[in-house]
Amino acid sequence: MSHHDERTFVMVKPDGVQRGLIGDIVARFEDRGLKMVGGKFMQIDEELAHEHYGEHEGKPFFDGLVDFITSGPVFAMVWEGADATRQVRQMMGETDPAESAPGTIRGDLGLDLGQNVIHGSDHEDEGANEREIELFFDEDELVEWDQTDAVWVYEDEDH
Ligand code: DAT
Ligand code: MG
Numbered sequence: 001m002s003h004h005d006e007r008t009f010v011m012v013k014p015d016g017v018q019r020g021l022i023g024d025i026v027a028r029f030e031d032r033g034l035k036m037v038g039g040k041f042m043q044i045d046e047e048l049a050h051e052h053y054g055e056h057e058g059k060p061f062f063d064g065l066v067d068f069i070t071s072g073p074v075f076a077m078v079w080e081g082a083d084a085t086r087q088v089r090q091m092m093g094e095t096d097p098a099e100s101a102p103g104t105i106r107g108d109l110g111l112d113l114g115q116n117v118i119h120g121s122d123h124e125d126e127g128a129n130e131r132e133i134e135l136f137f138d139e140d141e142l143v144e145w146d147q148t149d150a151v152w153v154y155e156d157e158d159h
Pocket of ligand 2: 120121122
């Protein structure tokens, strides 16, 4: 099972929550065959926002980004599957929804760079997925479970 167990951090941002898009976004990952192993509806405080977006501190959009991400509840998730981090990023589209292909989450659901509906760990930033999972979830909030239809997702799973 080892190559199917990559975990990645994903979050529906406050705009996505307000617009009622949690279900749509969760359904896309379920349909793809990924497995949810953690989910938390929560409010991000200033401190967590600074930690989460630490790499952007000092950039001109940083204060607006912190204001936005703390402006209402988010739905934080951990999804597991083969190549999960990169696959989720592909499903998200580009950072700017206006540059994102139709069929992607941002390309289908957003128009504005500052309110781009979803966060996913950067697959080009080694270890970002594990760091972000740890930042948002305690170990006992992640659930190990058998996804019975995984045998129909992965060819090398035993039927
Ligand atoms: P991503 O969310 O695709 O990983 P990122 O990590 O570069 O993108 O930036 C984090 C968020 O900051 C992004 O989702 C939206 C916002 N952002 C990035 N670049 C921006 C810019 N030039 N102007 C305004 N907001 C920006
Ligand atoms: Mg990023």
